[in-house]
Amino acid sequence: METRLLRHTAFTRYLIGDIASTLANQMLVLAVGWQIYDITNSALSLGLVGLAHFGAQLLFTLPAGHVADRYDRRQVAMICQWIQCAAALTLAAANFGGWINSEIIYAGVALTGMAQTFQNPALRALLPSLVGVDLLQRCIAFHAAAKKTAVIVGPALGGVVYLWGAIAVYLGSAAFYVLAAVIIVCIRSTFDRRDHEPATLQYIFGGLHYIFGKPVILGAISLDLFATLLGGAVALLPIYARDILQTGPLGLGLLRSAPAVGAVLASLYLVRFPLRHSVGKILFISVATFGITTVMFGLSAWLPLSLLALALMGAADMVSAVIRLSLVQLETPTHIRGRVSAVHSLFTGTSNHLGQFESGVTAAWWGTVPAVVVGGIGTLVVVGLWMRWFPDLIKREVIAPKHE
Numbered sequence: 001m002e003t004r005l006l007r008h009t010a011f012t013r014y015l016i017g018d019i020a021s022t023l024a025n026q027m028l029v030l031a032v033g034w035q036i037y038d039i040t041n042s043a044l045s046l047g048l049v050g051l052a053h054f055g056a057q058l059l060f061t062l063p064a065g066h067v068a069d070r071y072d073r074r075q076v077a078m079i080c081q082w083i084q085c086a087a088a089l090t091l092a093a094a095n096f097g098g099w100i101n102s103e104i105i106y107a108g109v110a111l112t113g114m115a116q117t118f119q120n121p122a123l124r125a126l127l128p129s130l131v132g133v134d135l136l137q138r139c140i141a142f143h144a145a146a147k148k149t150a151v152i153v154g155p156a157l158g159g160v161v162y163l164w165g166a167i168a169v170y171l172g173s174a175a176f177y178v179l180a181a182v183i184i185v186c187i188r189s190t191f192d193r194r195d196h197e198p199a200t201l202q203y204i205f206g207g208l209h210y211i212f213g214k215p216v217i218l219g220a221i222s223l224d225l226f227a228t229l230l231g232g233a234v235a236l237l238p239i240y241a242r243d244i245l246q247t248g249p250l251g252l253g254l255l256r257s258a259p260a261v262g263a264v265l266a267s268l269y270l271v272r273f274p275l276r277h278s279v280g281k282i283l284f285i286s287v288a289t290f291g292i293t294t295v296m297f298g299l300s301a302w303l304p305l306s307l308l309a310l311a312l313m314g315a316a317d318m319v320s321a322v323i324r325l326s327l328v329q330l331e332t333p334t335h336i337r338g339r340v341s342a343v344h345s346l347f348t349g350t351s352n353h354l355g356q357f358e359s360g361v362t363a364a365w366w367g368t369v370p371a372v373v374v375g376g377i378g379t380l381v382v383v384g385l386w387m388r389w390f391p392d393l394i395k396r397e398v399i400a401p402k403h404e
Contacts, residue, residue, distance in 0.1 A: 026154025047360015159253025
């Protein structure tokens with residue numbers, strides 16, 4: 001099956017380009033996390049990194065959806081790689097010149113956040129046009145496996161390269177962004193320009209209106225949003241690496257890679273055995289597992305157990321992500337897919353980056369371990385509430401496309 005997927009040249013280029021971009025981002029994230037905590041020695045500063053990214057995403061999400069539906073999605077994604085490359089080079093120059101500080105790091109994170117806000121809906125909306133509907137769920141799972149492999153390699157590579165200093169990590173990140181830009185622009189895809197649709201407020205808010213009109217999609221996306229928002233243990237990994245588990249940048253790289261190891265294993269299983277039945281129940285089980293393993297990680301002071309908990313967390317998150325992405329892509333018409341993907345990216349970014357801020361704030365208030373444990377328990381509460389509020393979602397049996 002994997003060979004069949006890779007015979008699609010456009011999909012293969014899409015895959016390689018996104019992997020390169022992910023490697024670049026993961027190296028950048030590791031360097032930023034370690035450096036900001038080293039400079040400030042503050043849990044709150046780690047939360048502010050997430051807030052800087054989320055602020056840019058919140059500001060540009062609706063324009064990003066409009067751009068993804070109006071312009072060539074390959075060109076949009078390519079430009080975003082160059083912007084992120086510029087941010088990485090700026091951080092490298094700041095370190096080289098000795099004028100690096102927390103404000104410059106926050107600005108660099110905001111710039112990459114803006115670029116990713118435009119990049120993510122463009123790439124998500126592009127994928128269904130590269131493969132047939134019958135292969136889409138497998139392609140999503142295979143793409144997720146490959147991308148999560150990059151999430152494994154990226155932090156570990158960043159941790160090793162950091163031995164030569166932050167400048168080396170930022171330069172390596174910039175090089176991968178250049179590679180991603182070159183490959184993405186070479187993807188062959190037919191672009192359907194829709195100039196006849198004026199850019200009215202109704203058009204720009206179309207993705208938001210569509211999602212709120214589909215209870216199953218709204219339930220799936222919002223479940224992920226609130227569960228991950230509360231269970232944002234990953235944001236505090238620099239504290240666990242240095243102060244609780246007594247390891248260094250290389251250990252931080254291993255911790256950041258662990259969720260991706262579990263995610264890769266789960267996604268490879270889904271490539272071979274795509275979900276056919278009871279997808280709603282499986283979705284809720286996977287999110288509940290995410291909450292339980294978050295509590296497990298929060299209480300651990302032993303590196304192997306922490307790595308296991310993070311791996312299980314990543315596997316659970318991957319199962320829910322494949323279900324969610326498949327529902328969104330297969331039930332959304334092509335002409336509005338960019339705007340829906342932009343809103344979906346906002347929900348995902350809210351859970352990831354605002355969750356990072358929430359974790360930083362609660363860790364500063366209560367301490368690191370209580371913040372993680374309470375967040376995991378909160379995820380379980382969300383699962384219970386969503387089972388009651390979205391009964392159609394838990395009853396969902398199959399992922400079936402809607403005819404446009």
